[in-house]
Amino acid sequence: MPLVLAALRRARILEEVRRSGGARVTHLTTLLGVSDMTVRRDLEVLDRQGLLAKVHGGATAMETASAIEPGFEITSQRELREKEVIAARAATLVHPGMAVAITAGSTTWTLARHLFDVADLTVVTNSLKVAEVLHAQQRRDLTVVLTGGLRTPSDGLVGPIAVQAIRSLHVDLVFMGVQGVDERAGLTTPNLLEAETNRAFVDSTRRLVVLADHTKWGKVALAHIAPLSAVSTIITDDRLSSEAAEVLADQVAEVIVIPTGDDEG
Template identity: 80%
Template sequence: MSQHRNVRFGTFGDVLAAMRQAKILEEVRRTGGARVAQLTALLGVSDMTVRRDLETLDRKGLLSKVHGGATAMETASAVEPGFEVTSLREVPEKEAIATRAAELVRPGMAIAITAGSTTWTLARHLGDIANLTVVTNSLKVAEVLHGRQRPDLTVVLTGGLRTPSDGLVGPVAVQAIRSLHVDMVIMGVHGIDERAGLTTPNLLEAETNRALVESARRLVVVADHTKWGVVGLAQIAPLRAVTTLLTDDRLPAHAAEVLSEQVPEVIIIPTSEPEFDPDEDPDEADDTER
């Protein structure tokens, strides 16, 4: 008997609202704060629309709504943002990183995937890899892979306590992970720092992720440029434990140098459009490409 799940598709209005809100978040994070008048001019919508968007984002904990505008949320080493928050950030960068990371996964592999919005994005690119076994402590990742309904795709979901990022952590998860051995673990992280290494604000998540690192032959980290310089409360692993790190081309040059000194393979994925040179002859460019 076939099983059907009820899926609610968003309306076109929902999509427009999400796009507006993502733009508002980008502007508020870039400047530290913005007034309603500035945002209405930027988006070309009414004051009322902007105020509704700000109220929505404030309720979700993405920014702080203040009189006449909004300010960016202050970060802290022990504050863990929820999945709904992180999934709206650096979407093009995460998509590019996830697409490239999926190329590292081969048919027949057993891999582990940690919780996070970048790894969730990655999961959507793994559906066509044959004979794949995935161990994960992420409810979101498991949901994506389970939706493929493929007989040669095995998903092992660890138990544990649920985190704001929809990860399962704690003693139950650690015990399950320590009984397994995988070819690689693909890990998303809260922060990467030259001295602190890979970090997270959640103590239980750090312990769980350390168990995943110990279970794998290879540690692959997927992290966009905003993770550099961020230090969470607990260390997962030092930089030298990383086998491969994938990030985007907005990573500072200094950070790329530091990473290349400690990580054997650093893959920087281009995400920005190439600049147009008005003095370049289009015909010459075409001939060069050919």
């Protein structure tokens, strides 16, 4: 009987999340008449099954179409702990005097907030969110180059104007966030123009650093950016499966797996 009750409860949670696009733990506990710990465990199970996306304080519906691009407000609430530790490790690759590029995305936006102490830094970005973080620092030794272009739902600037600006530059590192990482499809995004813009970033450097938490593995979005072999370094978290880690190790020069220290149930 408990197994049946759990299945019914999770079906109800899934129905509510899909109907509203998302739901908070507090709402679900009231709706179902159970403890927040029970709801959190249910969300964890449904997240592992790929039926919804567990976020801080609740869950959001999972996009099923490869051409659907989630907005920044949605992605910025997912896998918060994972993004934080990935971004902190990525920041250690940036040294004073470097010129680096940062693509659009919530993980790369988190990285920008870890660059406060890097002196004499030049950042090229097509992300309005990243530019906002960096401009807020009001530093004389920080130069921010915003590419321009057409605005995406994730607040990235893409298209011919962005591509032309990026192709005129060379940077020491490119930090890239992606929608999907797959053994065969490589790096992908739902946005065709963003794929073209990101390919220009790949061509602008000798070192491509991909920031991708474990949920990105196995996902294939509409547009191809680059094969895994083009990636110099990928930084991910320790919830990545061992099978995925082995595949990445075979195709990517450097794989950095960061412990999250997150034991939330």
